[in-house]
Amino acid sequence: MYILLSCAVSLDGYLDDATDERLVLSNAADLDRVDAERAGVDAILVGANTIRRDDPRLSVRSPARRAAREAMGKAATPLKVILSTGDLPSGAAFRADGESLVTSGTVESVVGQLHARGVDRLMVEGGGRVLTEFLTSGLADELQLVVAPFFVGDSAAPRFVHDGRFPWHADHRATLATASAIGNVVLHRYLLSVGAVDRHWLARTIELSLRCPPSTTAFSVGAVVVDASGDEIAWGYSRETDDLVHAEESALAKLAPDDPRLPTATIYSSMEPCSGRKSRPRTCSTLIRDAAIPRVVFAYREPSTFVDGEGAEELTAAGVTVVEYPDLADQVRDANRLQLGG
Ligand SMILES: NC(=O)C1=CN([C@@H]2O[C@H](COP(=O)(O)OP(=O)(O)OC[C@H]3O[C@@H](n4cnc5c(N)ncnc54)[C@H](OP(=O)(O)O)[C@@H]3O)[C@@H](O)[C@H]2O)C=CC1
Numbered sequence: 001m002y003i004l005l006s007c008a009v010s011l012d013g014y015l016d017d018a019t020d021e022r023l024v025l026s027n028a029a030d031l032d033r034v035d036a037e038r039a040g041v042d043a044i045l046v047g048a049n050t051i052r053r054d055d056p057r058l059s060v061r062s063p064a065r066r067a068a069r070e071a072m073g074k075a076a077t078p079l080k081v082i083l084s085t086g087d088l089p090s091g092a093a094f095r096a097d098g099e100s101l102v103t104s105g106t107v108e109s110v111v112g113q114l115h116a117r118g119v120d121r122l123m124v125e126g127g128g129r130v131l132t133e134f135l136t137s138g139l140a141d142e143l144q145l146v147v148a149p150f151f152v153g154d155s156a157a158p159r160f161v162h163d164g165r166f167p168w169h170a171d172h173r174a175t176l177a178t179a180s181a182i183g184n185v186v187l188h189r190y191l192l193s194v195g196a197v198d199r200h201w202l203a204r205t206i207e208l209s210l211r212c213p214p215s216t217t218a219f220s221v222g223a224v225v226v227d228a229s230g231d232e233i234a235w236g237y238s239r240e241t242d243d244l245v246h247a248e249e250s251a252l253a254k255l256a257p258d259d260p261r262l263p264t265a266t267i268y269s270s271m272e273p274c275s276g277r278k279s280r281p282r283t284c285s286t287l288i289r290d291a292a293i294p295r296v297v298f299a300y301r302e303p304s305t306f307v308d309g310e311g312a313e314e315l316t317a318a319g320v321t322v323v324e325y326p327d328l329a330d331q332v333r334d335a336n337r338l339q340l341g342g
């Protein structure tokens, strides 16, 4: 299940003010973006205090988005999930439109319950206590955090998160995927799970592979090296610096062989690192092993078009962790239509 956390905060990190009125931090364009995110999920989850304080509808608003969901055979608006052990107002607005579920338990058990009901994409909209539970559980894949350009300035107001042990700290930072202005607010998209981070970097390798000079005799591949704190430290693509250079080789050539970040880095490649080369003494698998990189992630296993690739097996046998995302392979095949035909 993909778990997306979404909320808006003030410049001083509050989710609301201390008054009874709901504080809108987003602007109209951002609220429309949130509506589009809602339309793309199977369930929207909030905590009981958000229901008690805001009385939200938690529905998809846009008639076009509701119709599009229905055309796909889904309900017009996703399942509404409320975490609560206490009372909720009987006339709460969330009950008016679509299906809802009031439940309780650990985050793990709630996620298990929703998964069993067929929820594949969950949007958690708050409030602070629920966001804290999801962030500290390590189960969240992505945080969409909107910052509005004003201060609340009142410590009686609810904060973005409560106290807790969060997996991200100064030495283990979350991966910032994008930061974009939406009028006067800024949307930050942070990737939180290993799977979401890996997919982000593989998307970057596929983008890099599109820069390769065309060839019918060698594949177009992109590669990046990411250090333990999540920073990209080198990138490369096939034929970047000469007619024969491979993506991993080109990226690694930009780093000193004894760079202290390499033994804790991950190398991402759109295609399995090569294990046989006619044109160079060392294969990419050998270069990776010589660099002492402990983790390799790729999307597409090399087909036997030019040579029989055994890079994944060779690296695994050498004790390197190898992770493959075959569901992204089609995009790599697309970038290599010239070589693969079709
Ligand atoms: N700016 C924004 O984007 C958003 C702002 N908000 C704001 O956040 C504020 C509310 O945040 P906050 O006070 O932290 O509260 P929450 O909305 O996170 O709700 C907390 C409550 O949810 C119930 N709950 C939480 N976890 C569980 C669990 N695992 N099992 C069962 N019940 C659980 C408990 O209710 P019970 O008492 O029933 O046990 C708990 O007291 C509101 O002011 C709202 O306006 C909310 C969402 C988004």
Ligand SMILES: Nc1c(N[C@@H]2O[C@H](COP(=O)(O)O)[C@@H](O)[C@H]2O)[nH]c(=O)[nH]c1=O
Pocket (backbone or CB within 6 Å): 006, 007, 008, 023, 024, 025, 026, 031, 034, 046, 050, 051, 054, 055, 056, 057, 058, 059, 125, 126
């Ligand atoms: N205030 C605030 C948000 N608040 C969230 O939106 C809910 C309101 O939903 P609805 O009644 O369906 O519009 C509210 O209870 C809370 O979960 N969201 C945002 O993106 N930006 C904001 O500024």
